[in-house]
Amino acid sequence: MQETISFALATSPSGIAHSLWLIPAAPVLASGIIALLKQPRRKTAGTLSIGSLAFSLLLSLIAFGHVVAGWSQGLAVRETVSFTWLQFGTTNVDLGWVLDPLSAVMLVMVTFVGLLTFIYSTGYMAHDENYTRFFCFLSLFAGAMLAVVIANSLLLLFMGWELVGLTSYLLIGFWYQKPSAAAAAKKAFLTTRVGDVFFLLGMVWLFAQTGTLLFYNNGAGSMEPVALVALLAQPAALGLTAAGAIALLIFAGAAGKSGQFPLHVWLPDAMEGPTPVSALIHAATMVAAGVYLVARVYPLMQAGIHPGGSTTALTVVTWVGASTAVFAALIAVAQNDIKRILAYSTVSQLGYMMAGLGMGGVAVGMFHLITHAFFKALLFMGAGSVIHGCHEEQDIRKMGGLKADMPLTFVTYTVGMLALCGFPLLFSGFWSKDGILEAAQHWSVAKAPFYMLVFGALLTAFYMTRQVAYVFFGVWRGKKSAHESPAVMTLPLAILAFFAIALGAIGTPLWPWFRAFLEGRAAGFDLHGFSEPGLLALMATSTVVVFLGIGLAWRLYSSESPSPEAPDPLEKSAPPIWAILRDRFYVDELYGATVIAFYAWWARVADWLDRRVYGGLVAAVARLFRALAHLNRFLDTNWVDGVFDKGCEELSSSGGLLARIQTGRVQTYLRLLAVAVVALVAILIWSSRA
């Protein structure tokens, strides 16, 4: 489980590593320009967005190629470029970026899925009047996300992280005229903020302990052995080392962003935003940022691990991930909104990724992240296409039989659904999910996560089949008939569907290229990959589970075409459990009754204090000063002014007296002069005589 890099490290930055900053800069620049455009300049806005992201994709591919080229020569590329951003006293705060297999893979995934989403958006948002604003936000999001990906400094990552949170807020609330969208935007922003506070605390602590926020800096970075040993030696509270405590704090931030229990509540509500936003931000990239963060600080997470053991941080990550996976999958079973089902499925799959990271290491979690990004973006865009085709209808009970009306959407959606279910052998989701299950099977700490994740897989197959059966099979139950979406929307679907299948090929036990690439080992084509003990049995188990889930759901939901009002087949058998699931385990209500109620009460207390206590004090002080001012005015008018006026009068009258001498006649002056001289002479004579 401990990552051992057998390849030599290549750290001297190459040309592409030096220009890596251009990848996030291009979309940010485009966003800035679009912000200045007038509303009707739709075509310019779309072209700028797509063009800048295509440029980023091109650079990402070059960077990826560079890393792969180094890898095939037996070099583990980890090229960093850093610079000092702030200096106070002798302390430096450095920012920088890193090009390694992890960031290269994420770069390609984010730019590629992003580009397809942008193209899809030009079709989906074609009739929206705020088209330019949409692309401005979307480009800003892409830039911020790419900054998160390339960051070699926890601080730069945090900056991108917060920007991503901001754009998420802006885009969820894009249709801010809808009160539900505005509320969802606020909820998303505030809920992730809870995690971010812990993240910030962890970051500050890390900086205080190691004096640097750079991950890798030729041995002096915070994720490198010297700093980690120092962190391990430092005890914190509750039997944790500083390393463990900081890792947990950072994980809290990741849990907020990735919608892990108990901070998952914002993600389903985020579906109020436009569907391309849901696809790109709340399924493929942004929510994966939390998983990526954990993968980034993995050396910290696993600091002090014993072979075959686990650390506190990784154990927490595993349990949170596994319980979120089951919890969200249970809720998804009882939802009727097409996007909400997918949202809970996203929460559940993010739980899988976290569990994969916790038990199997970076490669296992990241592989599921990459495959999930493709098929979940595919599913969301497919759902967008369905919603578009059904005239903004989102309730799956009011759809049905769409496989005839929307054949392209149907085929691609089914591919995405099978990939998500983990349909055996053909689909990427099978291989990535199996990697996680395999890691869970071998986990030494506990066996429960394995059973939880298998149960989650059963539920996943069940709710996805239920959804597809409702939407695409049976008879049409809506009012206006549905229509297929334009090519600009279906083409990205087709491309994503291709990758939802093909990506599995790089992560099979037969040829574990992805894992070897991330871990810096040589990848062999190994026929013995399947002969590992228990692997075939595991694959058989997960196959059975998937077929069981699909079969059960198919039996329940394909035969009948329920009217929107009729109760769900499962509801009939166990109404109380169904109600709990439908109402999302009352987590929102629980928060409403505890946290929010507490804050409301606290706000009322503060309001009362403000009005009565502090307000009264302020008013008393004001009254005192008004009285003082009145006294002051009285003194001024009656005393100070009187003296002053008198002085002025005296001056003015004496001036008038003296002015009489100034006749303006030269001869008068001369005369005075003569009299003065005579007087002077008289005085001189008189005084000389005395």
Add this chain to the structure above:
Amino acid sequence: MTPLTGFLLVAALLFSIGLAGALTRRNAILVLIGIELMLNAANLNLIAFWRYGPHPERLTGMMFAIFSIAVAAAEAAVGLGLVIQLHRHAHTTDLDAINRMKG
């Protein structure tokens, strides 16, 4: 009565005449003439004190007088120029009519 006293009396008389003229005349040119008379009284004093003073061989008094006359000539030119400008400006040389410098 020494010769010096005589000279000084003449100079004092001359000065008084000039002063009286400067004070009583209304015509600016006549006031100027009065001033010239007073200047010349002063010149006369300078010569007298030199001539009957302790060192008549040094030409100090003469030099003073010559400088004073040169300055007086320049002053007369400036004064006449002022009077001419005054006449052009106010169409009169009556000093009583020109009292705009009153305080």
